[in-house]
Amino acid sequence: MSLVLPSELVVDRFLPTVRAMLATRLAERDMTQREIAANLGVTQAAVSKYVSGDGGGDDRFRDDPETVATVDRIADGLASGEFDGYDALSELLSLVRTLEDRGPICDLHEETMPELEGLGCDLCVRGLDPDVRAERDVLGDVRTAARTLASSPQMADYVPNVGTNIGMALSNPRDETDVAAVPGRIYAVGRRIEIPANPEFGASKHVATAVLAAESVDSRTRGAINVATDESILEAARSAGIDPLEFEADYEDRRAHLQERFRDRGRVPRVAYHRGAFGIEPTTYVFGPAASDAAKLIVELLEAAATNE
Template sequence: MKLPSEVVVDSFLPTFRALLASELDDRGFTQQEIADRLGVSQPAVSKYVMDKVEKEGIVATDDRVRDTVERIAEGFDDGTVDDYNALSEVVGLVRALEDRGPICELHERESPFLRGKGCDICVAGDDSSLLVENEVLGDVRRAVRRLKGIEGVAEHVPNVGTNVAQALPDADAPSDVAAVPGRVYAMNGRVHVPANPEFGVSKNVSEVVLSAARSDSSKRGALNLATSDELLEAASVSGMHAVGFDADRDDRRETVEEAFADGVPDIAYHRGGFGVEPVAYVIAEDAPGAVEKVEGILRS
């Protein structure tokens, strides 16, 4: 009898570390820097980069593994990924590979009695709601990192700050929406993120996300930028649909939902009011999708 965790330790982890070590080595990291990142010794890193550690083929060639290695290495390189983010990415990857993926296949290879039984031991024991929450938090983290890397985006951050949010499926309250505590802000031409995302920490962006999801359950992500003619014109050039609403009304939720009566637009914006800064909300299926739309707008 071999536990799934043994497969992760014996087959997945050495392969993943070897791939990540090689990628970081290619990016100019020293072996000691790589060792510190991976939590191993410098001699172990030397073996990884010299290709003296046997890799498990079905793990090494999996697109999800390759994508995660590249994403973490790039984040370490440009400073947008810290050790916590990297660990979260790897844990999420392991969970994905345990669900009818390479880890599942390797487990069946080591334990033939599992073959043909439709085994779901690895995933059945997890709290499904917790898994979904982790996925949403992961989406917001990835979206924020991508937002930081968009050239010129800091110029469009409102004085009150920006937030990136994503709702759980069937969300019905701000506590079901993940965002960045304290908001994302611009300083010296760069975007700064004060903390990792949490649930229930956003008000205005959460209201827009919840209103969008009530109108169209597939729309669960959004972020806010400063409203400007330049931004709206660029969105139009990009083929995006924008709808305005009145910021002065007290019933913000009802006002936004009225704006979504004919469908959820790509952008919902207002021109501000007394003590209210003009803000445009970019809406998509999820938080990374909203950031992708922002990239399209700014390219225009």
């Protein structure tokens, strides 16, 4: 793991780019290189390199509208005498905070520390508060579940035509925006499964419906995954001591129907399924305390089904 602070990227990548941009803007406003050097706190030789285009930098900042607007504002203020060093620093600090909030600095941080990618990291903006940690843990668990499914050689045979998805809710979820899932769903491509993107909150309506129904009956059940209904999976579940729950496919309010069926059963089953209806593909939901638990059970059922063939 490479441990890189955002402030290092500000110093190494952002500041040289902004200095070069400012030097160019100030030169265009007829300021001498000595005056530019004094304002930027660099040598006159450095200003010469900046103005000639040899100063390096990162195009992500050069092309960023907020950065361009801020640099122009500072250049106008310094050239006219309306800004002093304090004013320029205030503008730059405000810009850095903006760019750290899902901006170019955040993008660079994720590139430098791949462990952050897909976490919806808000450390620079919000700090490591309990809510952020909980969201990070849920997103991480959904990614673990996706890797577990991808490692199963049987999984591709049980991805429905509409795709598979993995869902996991935060504690005490309000609606589908509190359920993390894979955007675009997971599809079978040949003998492997394709995971199109990192999980996000609010990315799935259908699997979120099942997760929310389960969590409302048993708060310990926060994960669910859908696969195609197949008798071999249901039989493998029964052999493992799991009694699959059948429910109707064509209820208009699927969440309310699932809640009612779970309450009738007295608990949330590990496996619930329907056999389809007009325009509705047969689907089986596998539940677990977390998405990774549901994925582990699916792999176990698929392996058992393959052994029994």
